[in-house]
Amino acid sequence: MSRVSAFLFRRRGGKGWHWTDVVTFGWLFFGVIVMFGPALWLIMSSFKSPAQLAEFPPTALPYESRTVVVEGYDKPLPLFIVTDEAGTRTLAEVRRVGTTAQMVDPANSGEIQRVNIANRVPDRQVGFAWDNYVQPFLAFDFMLYLKNSVFVTVVATLITLLTNSMAAFALSKYEFRGRNAVMLTVLATLMIPLSVILVPLYSIISAVGLFNSLWGVILPTVATPTGIFLLRQYMLTIPDELLEAARMDHASEWQIYWRIVLPLTAPALAVLGIFSVVWRWNDFLWPLIVLSRKEVYTLQVGLNTYAGELNVQWHFILAMTVVTMIPVVIVFLFLQRFITTGIAGSGLK
């Protein structure tokens, strides 16, 4: 651990500590706690039993009660640490009646002791409620939902990349009448939140028969103004001479797009791709509205079936949330270095 921190905190300059260094590491330390802490806590909590989730104060680690099999009793009995005038000892609880618990010494099962419940605390050990993970996999069509989620994410991302880059190509490399009007429309809709057009969008989806279809989830999300904007800004930095060289090389406009512009836009495409994957994977509100048949549920929608009218089965939701986070994190780990390059180059500078 100390070696890790020595590595992380060692300064390249190697000179003495300037106040800016103090601020830097203060901020970074704070960042790790505040940024990672909550996620770590989410993961820990996903291993807690329902009762433990409702507990206050919450514990950092998931615990489970220690039990013991005592002669004369069919089921394992939970162990408690009892502290009273007779001293501190570990007893197994047989039953509790009001404020009094009937307990036995596991070693000496004959004698029932009566203990005030205020004097005992459960004897617990760190234990992971794997059931939170196992149960949904058994009861819940996880593989089906995963398939749907992957389909939506992959197809939506591919369509997004293709159609947005084509549009961005036209908007950045051609002069034509109405170009500014198109650009203006795209920019204006950049800021229309989905929640505002839910009802009309829903009526369109249901009119074209895409209700309860994964395409109903995919299509409204792929024509992202953000994507066009990002890609166009990047394409503006590609010199027109390259396109002219290709024209001299007998290339058609389509080939210019496909073989010259598209590969050169790779960093911006990577950025849009990452965001598209993250967005589509995490999409919740819209799929929830469009999909109400289990064959077409995505993970996020399937997860939400644990939210009932009166009760929410948090332990399952937490566990499945952790599971659904994994692919996004993996995608990020693989592509994270492209993000900076892509943003740097995408004309956002």
Next chain:
Amino acid sequence: MIPTMKRTMTALAALGFGMMTSAAWAGDVRVMWYSDGVEGEVIADLLNRFMEQNPDINVILDNVAYKVVQEQLQIQLEAGTGPDIARVTNLKALASHWLDLTPHLQDPAYWEANFGDYADWMREDGSTAINGFLTQLTLTGGFANKTLFEQAGVAIPGDDATWDDWIAAASEVQASQQTAAAFAIDRSGHRISGPNASYGANYIGPDRAPLPVDAGTKAFAEKLVAWTNDGKMLKDTWVSASGSTYRAAADDFINAAIPFYYSGSWQVANLSTKIGDGFDWVATGSPCGTAGCSGLGGGAGLVAIKYTQNPEDVAKVMEYLGSAAVVKEFSERTLFLPAHKGVASAGGLAWASEDPNVGPALDKFVEASGDIVPAAAALPAWKWGSAYYGALANRISQVMAGELTLDDAYARIDADVAEAVAAAGGN
């Protein structure tokens, strides 16, 4: 006429999109179901058994979030689509979309006899249709943390204790046991409507149009606000959201942060699982007001939807699920109160729980159902119920948050309800 055109359009569009949509096949019956607890698994078991007996009918169970039933189902129905059967709580407001099963049932008289009492909750005013049945009867009522009361040395108030008595007792416990508050009520207009009725409130006018907020509602609302302000009522539940958002305080009760909790019978299974051996708890029925000691009935209904392609199969599924043996098993396994007259009056339900607190609690709710006052009994079958509940929760919580005065809130509630009625076309 218009809906037919729309469906033709939809069908044409579906053709255009080829196999993108999974069209319902004849013989398929889709059930849209939400779960609060284990009932999803239980119904899946029951339906599997049904399919073994009826191999020609394929029942598909779509477990959805409650939000879907609450928010999206209505829009699906408007569009003339939707499942064949759905478990719904907003029964009355959507009544025009339900299928009349009468011509498809083998024995309508059985349905009339056993589910007839609640049939009005789900059919349009004046109709005699059989649209479905209640999967469970719910009744609002209180729960007390017996262990906390005992530790505080405070006696649990008796059956005819008033709300004031209960809150006074719970406050003593709060003071002695240092709990966060004395009590909590779920954030829901439905939840406070039973107590309102106990103070003489009535929402329904002679023409079945909504009445302005009356003295009974005001009496209880004033108490709630006062209790919130002096820290007796847990502030979090009501104040922590805006609009008509539902918030339950069950976790606070489970966590022993409140000695008294006013919710309803559906919580029994939940409390049993989560409290386990943590403390003893009892169901208390509803405390009394000046006009009675009423809770508010309710329930989730399983209804057939009239846009189905194969009503005969739907009727078969409904007949199976509504049969006495199935209702009994469902109730026993889910710890829900049955809404089936025969099953309820026969008694002897073998509750599938080892928790000693469960049986007495459920029995208490059955007993308390006799205390429902007429004004409360009429509410589930009233179409503007949801509008009224929503406005109550929305505005009273604003008073608790210090944003409105009570008088302003009453005026706002009346205006909100009137607006909702107007927006819905006023019919």
Next chain:
Amino acid sequence: MGQISLKGIKKSFGAVDVLKGIDLEVGDGELVVFVGPSGCGKSTLLRMIAGLDQPTAGTIAINGTDVTPRSAADRGLAMVFQSYALYPHMSVRQNMAFGLQNTRMARAEIDARIADAARLLEIEPLLERRPGQLSGGQRQRVAIGRAIVRRPTAFLLDEPLSNLDAELRVSMRAELSALHARLGATMVHVTHDQVEAMTMADRIVVLRAGRIEQVDTPLNLYNRPANLFVAGFIGAPGMNMFGATMARGVARLEGGPEIDLGGLPLPPSGAVTLGIRPQHLLLSEGVEADLTAKVDLIEALGSETVVHATLNEGAKLLAVLPGQPALARGDVVGFDVDPAMVHAFGADGVRLAGF
């Protein structure tokens, strides 16, 4: 075959007329250089030949066929861009193959052509590299290679040497000339550098402000510039220009000395401009110098010496003298003028008849 003929080419961008009517014939196998100051329209003209821009008026014919409406892809020309415009994501080989693949050429043929061009340009070891990994000169060769493999009707070169450092530019210049000699193909070369134009061209087209000023071989341009602009543009350092007034066959320089230019076909009277190249001023041996000037600055280059001087009348004068004459700043020296080397232009700037 690679004849290009331009007829009445005009080009306007909005209200700005960039080209004001260009007529030009480029013969097969000829290396023609367009030269002129920036903004003269030379690059625009080249792009119109290429098909990358459309003329506002006029026709372009290649080998007698009117190609004006054809797109760049269909004119059979190849172009080398100033920035080389190599596809950065392709290897050198792919860069060269791209244009051939677009014409659906057989793979074996493509490989053979690339191998030929690579050998010719000595870039064989670079074939698998990316443009980013090449030096400027190497990129230049690749850009030329990409044009060569196409076996085009004509090569269009848009300031291909301007991004190279001075030394490399000189050697590439020679290589390009050698290449032209070897390929025998028509080349149209655009440059703003008159040295480049002089050293490479079969014929030079001097452009200014959208018009052709003169078309001729390099030496003819040097020896017989058609007007003041060409005279000033061609040759380095630039020609000395003196305004003069003719009176009785004697030229009187502005406010100063008279030079007897007997025997020259000068008009008997009126204003003329006399041009004398710095190389054509000789140090006067005798007392009777044609021009007397005071030396301001001396740039000794070894083989020659550049003298900046001021005439008594205040006009500046530049002379390039052979060898290393013993001069110092402040010296007053006399220069002789060889009348045969004097250029004379009329008031309209056009070379006077008889010169």
Next chain:
Amino acid sequence: MPASMPMWPRPWLPPAETEGIVAQLKQMAGAVVTAPLGWAARAIDPPLRLWQRLTGTGGMAAFFLLPNMAIFGVFVLLPLVINFAYSMTTGGALFLSDREYVGAAQYAQLLDCDDYTDPSTCAQDQFWTALANTALFVVLQVSLLIVTATITALILNRELRARSFWRAVFFFPVLLSPVVVGLIWRWILQRDGLLNAMIIPMGLDPVNWLIERNWAFAAAIGVTIWAHLGFYALILLAGLQAIPKDLYEAAEMDGTKPGRVFWRITLPLLMPNLLVVIVLALIRAVQVFDEAFVLTGGGPGTATLFLTQYIYEVGFASLLKNPGLAAAASILMGAVLVVLTLIQLAISRRNEKKGKLK
């Protein structure tokens, strides 16, 4: 050589990383994906060449725009148009044909106030409360976000070990779904949540973070910053990395103090990125919904009720939906957004011009 040697543009080369990325992507995608894609791209080339010959570049522009604009038109523009039509109608029906035309009545209803400074005098008091909340939220959230993102970018731009690790730390929440973000923080901030459990042992009084009006509002701001900080910090970081190092070296030679370096060198050169960040952050702040909705549900009372939530609840979530009123509210909101769009446009225009001058 002529004295006025023109400034020729340097030959364009993509950022050095591009080639690596292309190679990587190719490897990752593998022949399985690229082969059919390449085949498809080749297959549609001949018909497209014909199309190009027939219609010229104008036709090609249309071709490239068509797929996106078709989808865009049906699923973005059309709903906006329908929404406008909705705002002129009343009733609970979904299809326009079933709705009753009422003209501007919904707008009148929304704008019906006795005193515009006091939402409680308005017929739709919660609309005005939401509007006021949104305005305050936008101002506070955006300014705080900019400051924290700038600090983070400055720090990440220092010569740190494991810089990509630190970058990932701050970027990571961007990957989480807004619902998850809201849930996590609700658990941390609720009365019996993690934060109170942590401060009680420190001898502090627990605070009901989501129930106290000001704390709840602050929580909404803090959590949205938490979720988006990384994205904006990265844009700013890209800008910082583009600032030539020799400027700093020159400043160091001059003995300039760090604060002065920041105000006089870093900030002016960072301005283009900063403007982009401000505009994007403004847009996102006006649209604030998911995280805040899950976190506070608009409470306490209506202290964190924002416009989008109001529209969502009125038009969609409540049992008695009023899509007409919601549509009218969204059109009014749109009017505000159009103003922001114009600002955005002006900025990007200016940047483009600057780029051309360079």
